[in-house]
Amino acid sequence: MSTGNMNLTLKVWRQKNNKTKGALVDYKLSDISPDMSFLEMFDVLNEQLINKSEEPIVFDHDCREGICGSCSMFINGRPHGPKDLVTTCQLHMRSFKDGDTIVVEPWRAKAFPVIKDLTVDRTAFDRVIAAGGFISVNTGNAQDANALPIPKNQADAAFEAAACIGCGACVATCKNASAMLFVSAKISQLALLPQGQPERYRRVQSMVAQMDAEGFGNCTNTGACEAECPKGISLENIARMNRDFYAAKFVSEEDI
Amino acid sequence: MSELNSNIPEGELTQKWTKFKSSVPLVNPSNKRSIEVIVVGSGLAGASAAATLAEMGYKVKCFCFQDSPRRAHSIAAQGGINAAKNYQNDGDSTYRLFYDTIKGGDYRSREANVHRLAEVSANIIDQCVAQGVPLAREYGGLLDNRSFGGTQVQRTFYAAGQTGQQLLLGAYSALERQIGMGKVEMYTRHEMLEVVKIDGKARGIIARNLITGELERHFGHAVVLGTGGYGNVFYLSTNAMGSNVTAAWKAHKQGAYFANPCYTQIHPTCIPVSGDHQSKLTLMSESLRNDGRIWVPKKKDDTRKASEIPEDERDYYLERRYPAFGNLVPRDVASRAAKERCDAGYGVGASKLAVYLDFKANTERYGRIEASKSGIHNPDKETCMRLGTEVIKEKYGNLFDMYAQITGENPYETPMRIYPAVHYTMGGLWVDYNLMTTVPGLYCAGEANFSDHGANRLGASALMQGLADGYFVLPYTIGQYLSKEISVKAIPTDHPAFAEAEAKAKGILDTLINIRGTKSVDHFHKRLGHIMWEKCGMARNEKGLNEAILEIRALREEFWRDVRVPGTSDELNTELEKAGRVADFIELGELMCIDALNRNESCGGHFREEYQTEEGEAMRDDENYAYVAAWEFKEGVNFELHKEELKFENIKVAQRSYK
Numbered sequence: 001m002s003t004g005n006m007n008l009t010l011k012v013w014r015q016k017n018n019k020t021k022g023a024l025v026d027y028k029l030s031d032i033s034p035d036m037s038f039l040e041m042f043d044v045l046n047e048q049l050i051n052k053s054e055e056p057i058v059f060d061h062d063c064r065e066g067i068c069g070s071c072s073m074f075i076n077g078r079p080h081g082p083k084d085l086v087t088t089c090q091l092h093m094r095s096f097k098d099g100d101t102i103v104v105e106p107w108r109a110k111a112f113p114v115i116k117d118l119t120v121d122r123t124a125f126d127r128v129i130a131a132g133g134f135i136s137v138n139t140g141n142a143q144d145a146n147a148l149p150i151p152k153n154q155a156d157a158a159f160e161a162a163a164c165i166g167c168g169a170c171v172a173t174c175k176n177a178s179a180m181l182f183v184s185a186k187i188s189q190l191a192l193l194p195q196g197q198p199e200r201y202r203r204v205q206s207m208v209a210q211m212d213a214e215g216f217g218n219c220t221n222t223g224a225c226e227a228e229c230p231k232g233i234s235l236e237n238i239a240r241m242n243r244d245f246y247a248a249k250f251v252s253e254e255d256i
Numbered sequence: 257m258s259e260l261n262s263n264i265p266e267g268e269l270t271q272k273w274t275k276f277k278s279s280v281p282l283v284n285p286s287n288k289r290s291i292e293v294i295v296v297g298s299g300l301a302g303a304s305a306a307a308t309l310a311e312m313g314y315k316v317k318c319f320c321f322q323d324s325p326r327r328a329h330s331i332a333a334q335g336g337i338n339a340a341k342n343y344q345n346d347g348d349s350t351y352r353l354f355y356d357t358i359k360g361g362d363y364r365s366r367e368a369n370v371h372r373l374a375e376v377s378a379n380i381i382d383q384c385v386a387q388g389v390p391l392a393r394e395y396g397g398l399l400d401n402r403s404f405g406g407t408q409v410q411r412t413f414y415a416a417g418q419t420g421q422q423l424l425l426g427a428y429s430a431l432e433r434q435i436g437m438g439k440v441e442m443y444t445r446h447e448m449l450e451v452v453k454i455d456g457k458a459r460g461i462i463a464r465n466l467i468t469g470e471l472e473r474h475f476g477h478a479v480v481l482g483t484g485g486y487g488n489v490f491y492l493s494t495n496a497m498g499s500n501v502t503a504a505w506k507a508h509k510q511g512a513y514f515a516n517p518c519y520t521q522i523h524p525t526c527i528p529v530s531g532d533h534q535s536k537l538t539l540m541s542e543s544l545r546n547d548g549r550i551w552v553p554k555k556k557d558d559t560r561k562a563s564e565i566p567e568d569e570r571d572y573y574l575e576r577r578y579p580a581f582g583n584l585v586p587r588d589v590a591s592r593a594a595k596e597r598c599d600a601g602y603g604v605g606a607s608k609l610a611v612y613l614d615f616k617a618n619t620e621r622y623g624r625i626e627a628s629k630s631g632i633h634n635p636d637k638e639t640c641m642r643l644g645t646e647v648i649k650e651k652y653g654n655l656f657d658m659y660a661q662i663t664g665e666n667p668y669e670t671p672m673r674i675y676p677a678v679h680y681t682m683g684g685l686w687v688d689y690n691l692m693t694t695v696p697g698l699y700c701a702g703e704a705n706f707s708d709h710g711a712n713r714l715g716a717s718a719l720m721q722g723l724a725d726g727y728f729v730l731p732y733t734i735g736q737y738l739s740k741e742i743s744v745k746a747i748p749t750d751h752p753a754f755a756e757a758e759a760k761a762k763g764i765l766d767t768l769i770n771i772r773g774t775k776s777v778d779h780f781h782k783r784l785g786h787i788m789w790e791k792c793g794m795a796r797n798e799k800g801l802n803e804a805i806l807e808i809r810a811l812r813e814e815f816w817r818d819v820r821v822p823g824t825s826d827e828l829n830t831e832l833e834k835a836g837r838v839a840d841f842i843e844l845g846e847l848m849c850i851d852a853l854n855r856n857e858s859c860g861g862h863f864r865e866e867y868q869t870e871e872g873e874a875m876r877d878d879e880n881y882a883y884v885a886a887w888e889f890k891e892g893v894n895f896e897l898h899k900e901e902l903k904f905e906n907i908k909v910a911q912r913s914y915k
Binding site: 126132134 | 304323324329331382383386390391393395396398415420430444530535731778
């Protein structure tokens with residue numbers, strides 16, 4: 001229903017740009033409906049700020065159905081908030097209680113600098129993909145799709161790795177700001193498929209090198225990334241990536 | 257009024273594309289290196305076009321407003337992608353896909369374009385599999401297919417409920433590969449605000465860097481728009497929040513005709529609006545209508561819970577009206593029927609703007625089968641429901657979870673409440689066979705153009721068209737134009753045309769900032785959406801459309817007088833971005849109403865209440881309206897109609913019936 005009865009205190013990170021310092025700012029909100037999504041609650045807050053001639057809070061969002069990977073709020077110390085396997089845009093206010101204080105921060109990582117308020121720069125992910133997250137096949141090169149049968153379990157495993165939405169929650173939650181879950185998901189997807197074999201070892205080396213160059217941390221197996229991933233991407237992918245990375249060291253230069 | 261030339265190649269339908277490809281002039285590799293192409297948009301059409309053009313050797317610049325090309329709204333497509341592979345050996349063929357698409361579009365699309373789409377559909381699947389897109393497979397290792405509406409074959413390829421995501425990530429990886437090789441320059445968080453024309457030809461764009469607010473000038477020998485549909489003109493739709501018409505509309509104002517703007521697809525099964533603060537609507541896949549029965553109470557304003565309404569007091573209105581197709585009538589028919597019941601006072605839920613989608617009967621049926629499989633004879637109802645729920649969970653679990661997450665209700669226990677919502681726009685920039693707009697050198701691909709779906713798009717055909725245009729059509733057809741441009745040197749961006757276009761874009765931004773009015777951008781957008789939905793939505797009539805045109809004009813005047821955009825234009829300012837987009841939506845909204853008013857017939861997604869059969873079905877007027885309405889923008893937000901006659905030489909035009 002349009003008006004509800006929840007009264008909330010928000011502590012939201014405000015930062016004008018990447019050259020200035022930011023701070024948490026308090027906002028009071030009343031009559032919030034439990035049926036509203038978390039981002040719609042932000043819409044209400046922003047509308048109130050605009051009506052007071054203040055600048056609205058900037059945050060990334062687009063599809064609002066959990067698939068584009070844009071939304072990126074660190075809510076009460078957890079990426080995408082308190083519920084498992086959902087993104088911020090799929091979180092609803094009924095997951096909170098009347099009278100709650102909610103702290104909202106941007107993703108925090110050296111490789112994800114803040115642009116403004118809750119918006120961060122995640123282009124490092126694109127550069128990691130550009131370093132090798134593909135199969136080198138030009139348009140028009142392809143053979144008939146059914147000429148290459150792929151066992152169903154292998155195709156399903158590749159699909160599970162490919163479900164990553166590139167939101168960066170794994171980096172945000174990791175104490176080392178490691179991007180290993182993201183990078184390994186793409187490496188796994190392609191390493192599990194026959195089409196990915198020719199570039200398998202070259203790919204893992206160049207993507208890992210780019211990941212390091214971007215300033216992401218290393219993995220210390222705490223598993224927070226898997227626990228917080230809205231798409232349930234498995235830690236097994238990191239194991240696969242590490243195995244391929246070490247295997248690549250034993251493959252002769254000519255074979256890479 | 258003038259006739260438009262669609263540049264369809266001569267010859268027999270099935271040979272047109274083959275002959276075109278064999279005879280289109282080529283550009284040699286050394287010339288390609290000095291030819292620059294701008295691609296705006298990085299969804300299925302934009303990303304695949306940018307990647308392919310770069311692979312061919314052109315210098316490409318690609319722009320998107322999102323923070324990464326991977327986030328374009330193609331990513332949200334659920335169901336699948338059609339292709340005439342005939343892997344299921346069920347009699348599919350290029351011709352059948354062509355025929356189904358023309359018929360599904362209610363005979364308002366161009367035969368030659370649709371046939372080409374059907375021809376290249378199979379190549380798309382090959383290409384995507386080669387890229388490592390994990391499409392669903394059978395145990396034998398071969399690709400799986402499912403059925404979709406409007407067809408009698410299984411030609412839909414899919415990747416669970418995330419087909420759009422997987423196909424887009426395929427195109428994105430191809431694009432990133434070219435970016436990594438330095439062959440595509442990618443501009444993320446950039447929005448195109450103007451097309452630059454020199455001597456009548458498109459020669460570049462003005463783009464705003466959304467982080468710094470800086471206006472940038474970019475030259476291109478040609479410009480390609482793959483900027484998606486305009487469903488957000490209704491404010492509430494299944495589109496992403498950022499989806500907008502601005503790039504296409506700026507092109508329209510520079511001379512590109514806008515075709516069939518009134519053709520809008522309203523999807524019947526979406527989660528209903530829950531309150532005034534709702535920002536977007538969520539789709540529940542068409543596949544649910546396989547096992548869900550749609551009903552409303554027989555009694556008006558019935559306030560009882562669904563479970564308290566006995567069987568004989570329920571009206572399964574689709575089964576009643578369309579016994580042959582029942583709950584599986586096409587999208588436009590199902591949507592209108594739901595609206596009819598709700599308008600008549602039979603809607604359910606607090607808003608009364610919803611109908612039930614009930615899985616109980618089929619849950620029980622599945623349960624009985626399961627019970628019999630496990631040797632339970634004469635199972636009681638409870639056993640049937642328990643076993644049946646497991647079957648339903650396996651088939652639709654993720655959709656049921658999504659529904660429960662949004663509504664807070666358990667759809668295994670109570671029926672889903674659903675209502676139609678704006679989903680896709682068949683109209684768009686007019687393009688010829690080469691996908692070129694009426695501005696030479698300006699191309700348009702994917703949902704942003706108008707070309708392939710007529711007045712109604714079939715399920716699983718949007719992904720097919722986006723990738724067909726980007727991978728297999730545009731990279732060829734653009735050669736016809738670029739082969740004549742090889743002697744044109746890159747034009748420096750200090751050319752007066754660039755300065756003029758930049759000044760124009762800056763003028764609009766400054767105006768928006770300086771109005772300092774009293775109402776937010778969303779306030780205006782919601783009001784526009786309300787007018788469009790009420791008067792140019794699922795059903796339209798002459799009186800309502802005339803009123804809507806006046807209301808929209810008044811809204812436009814008020815917007816430019818009273819909108820409030822906080823902040824400045826030289827920083828990241830999301831309100832300013834929205835303001836520019838809503839300003840364009842307001843102008844487009846008026847044109848949609850004008851187009852709907854002009855089309856005195858009902859066809860596909862366009863339903864004029866005055867033109868229906870006695871049973872309330874859409875009534876086409878092939879004698880007077882078998883044409884594409886292509887509108888030219890005139891000074892002062894006026895529009896002039898141009899017509900492209902549609903000739904059906906290979907298909908017999910007939911009335912659709914689902915009874």
